Amino acid sequence: xxxxxxxxxxxxxxxxxxxxxxxxxxxxxxxxxxxxxxxxxxxxxxxxxxxxxxxxxxxxxxxxxxxxxxxxxxxxxxxxxxxxxxxxxxxxxxxxxxxxxxxxxxxxxxxxxxxxxxxxxxxxxxxxxxxxxxxxxxxxxxxxxxxxxxxxxxxxxxxxxxxxxxxxxxxxxxxxxxxxxxxxxxx
Numbered sequence: 001x002x003x004x005x006x007x008x009x010x011x012x013x014x015x016x017x018x019x020x021x022x023x024x025x026x027x028x029x030x031x032x033x034x035x036x037x038x039x040x041x042x043x044x045x046x047x048x049x050x051x052x053x054x055x056x057x058x059x060x061x062x063x064x065x066x067x068x069x070x071x072x073x074x075x076x077x078x079x080x081x082x083x084x085x086x087x088x089x090x091x092x093x094x095x096x097x098x099x100x101x102x103x104x105x106x107x108x109x110x111x112x113x114x115x116x117x118x119x120x121x122x123x124x125x126x127x128x129x130x131x132x133x134x135x136x137x138x139x140x141x142x143x144x145x146x147x148x149x150x151x152x153x154x155x156x157x158x159x160x161x162x163x164x165x166x167x168x169x170x171x172x173x174x175x176x177x178x179x180x181x182x183x184x185x186x187x
Contacts, residue, residue, distance in 0.1 A: 002071045003078040009036070010063050010082030015090070021051075021058030023118045024083075026125040028062055038070045045132055053173055059083060130156065151183040 009031050017024040025048060032038045039047070047069065051061035060083055067079025101107055134152040155176050162172045 003074055005036075006067050006071060006075055006078040007082035010067070010079045011086050013063075014059075014083045014086040017059065020118075021060070021062070022125070023121045024059040025062065026121050026128075028059075028066065029125065029128065032066050032070070039066065041128070041132060043069065045129060048129070049173075052169070151180065151187050154183060155179050 010028075013024055013027045013031060017027060029041070029044050033041050033044050044066070047062055047065045048058075050065055051058045054061050060080060063079040063083035064076045068076035071078070098107065133156055134149055135147045136149050136152070158179065159172050159176050162175065163169075167175075
């Protein structure tokens, strides 16, 4: 039963996931953390982090890692197949439409309308991740000072500066891991 549930849950996410892997993260989080409680938010954040560090599309990686954590190898296969299957059919269908009608204003209007929604999904995920990284909470605390994590804030600010300076993602992730270890020794 869990295998079918994983397949269909990730297929549902894939069907409405517009904007790439990062846009799928809040949808995956909503499903596996909030709705089914298969994972905790910290476990999901770990999966998100590992998904970024491994080669391949982040959404597929996240589906694979989440499925593995939830139901082992078979769960990983079901979640991954669920995430990929609708995309294959949608891509083929949309490619035919765009190649045939892509110059129409209505198609361009639809695509332009989807961009802000995708950014809203990514921003919502970012807020959850910042709350966990800097305040060690899963939702807005009443008193931000009581849960503030100085190490998390230092790493977040350093990583943001590095990204703005166009430092490579791999270097930022490695440096953040090293900084996390070093700061845990001193703070």
